[in-house]
Amino acid sequence: MNSATTSEERPAPEILFSVAGRTAVVTGGSRGIGAMIARGLVLGGAHVVITSRKEEQCRATAEAINAEADAAGTAGRCTPVASDLSSAEGVTGLVDWLGEHLTSIDILVNNAGATWGAPLEEFPLIGWTKVLNTNLVAPFYLITGTLPLLRNAARPDQPARVINIGSVDALTTPSWENYSYSASKAGLHMVTRHLAKKLASDGITVNAIAPGPISTDMLEHVAADPQVEAELFERVPLGRYGQTDDLIGTVRYLASRAGSYLTGTIIPLDGGISGCAG
Known part of the structure; x- marks a missing residue:
């Protein structure tokens, strides 16, 4: 019989949710949600490799994150890598780069x-x-291509983590005519579950976050039109955009010791859109 964990054995919150000293890769990390995630991990003390097909933008984002990390006195760092993941060559090139520069x-x-x-x-x-x-397709082959590095990181008390960014549009019927987008994200949710089952014995958890409207520059066109924004908020029970802390908190949970016992789950970070539908 397993004995209950005593209060002395329970880690402090700063340890429970810590990502300090960890190595992370965030694709599409030069702007929007990806940049939010990268910043949150770096400020938490992680070394984060970000990718983007736009080299200059990727470098500028990394420099801005590193400057903020220096000012905050954290040991986290951000490294930019240009990569176009819409092509097989781009995925292969990124996998090769990661294999050459990282051990795990x-x-x-x-x-x-x-x-x-x-x-x-x-x-x-x-x-x-x-x-x-x-x-x-790219997320699937990036996972399979980096399996040796993920396996190198996995420990009995600390699994390696794969976090796929899905969408609320894969959980509810979208209002917009983005047929391929919603279908692709629904497929990503299923791949998340499938790989979670397959990789559990390797000490790798696989989960997904399904964001609703998050406050980034990608929604500036919505915020600029009061009527469109009001219509959007009518679908969101909490009546607001998701903020940086909402996103980073979820990522830090999945990436830290706190989320070690969770795999194959799709977390709807959508202000209640999917959970309160009906």
Whole structure:
């Protein structure tokens, strides 16, 4: 029989949710949700590799995060790597770079994504191939390509972590005509569950976060139109955008000791959109 953990054995909150000294990879980390995640992990003391197909933007984001880390006195660092994950060559190139420069990966965040919107009768084939390649195919092959590094990081008391960024649009029927996007994210949710079962014995957890509207520059066009924004908030029971702390708190939970016993789960970070639907 396992004995109950005493209060003396329970880690303090700063240890329970710590990512200090961990190595993370965040794809699509130069802007939006990816940059939020990278910043939160670096300020928590992690070494984070961010990727983006735009080299200059990726470098600028890394420099800004590192300057903030220096000012905060944290040991975390951010390293930029240019990579276009919409192509097989881009995925292979990133896997090769990671294998050459890292010995292990504690946390892999598959965040890079693409979307496409068009009326049903006009929806083009490229709107499917580009979105599926970026949102579903690339995360799968990035996980399989980095398995040796993830396995190197896994320990009995500290699993390696894969965190896939899905979407509320894969949990509820979207209002917009983004057919390939919602389908790709639903596929990513299923791959999350499938790989969680397969990789559990390797000491690797696989979970997903399904964000609703998060306050980033990618929603500036919504915020600029009061009517559109009001219509959006009508769908959100909490009546607001998700903020940086909402996102980072969820990522830190999944990436730290606090989330060690969770795998195969899709967390709806959506202000109640999916959970309160009906």
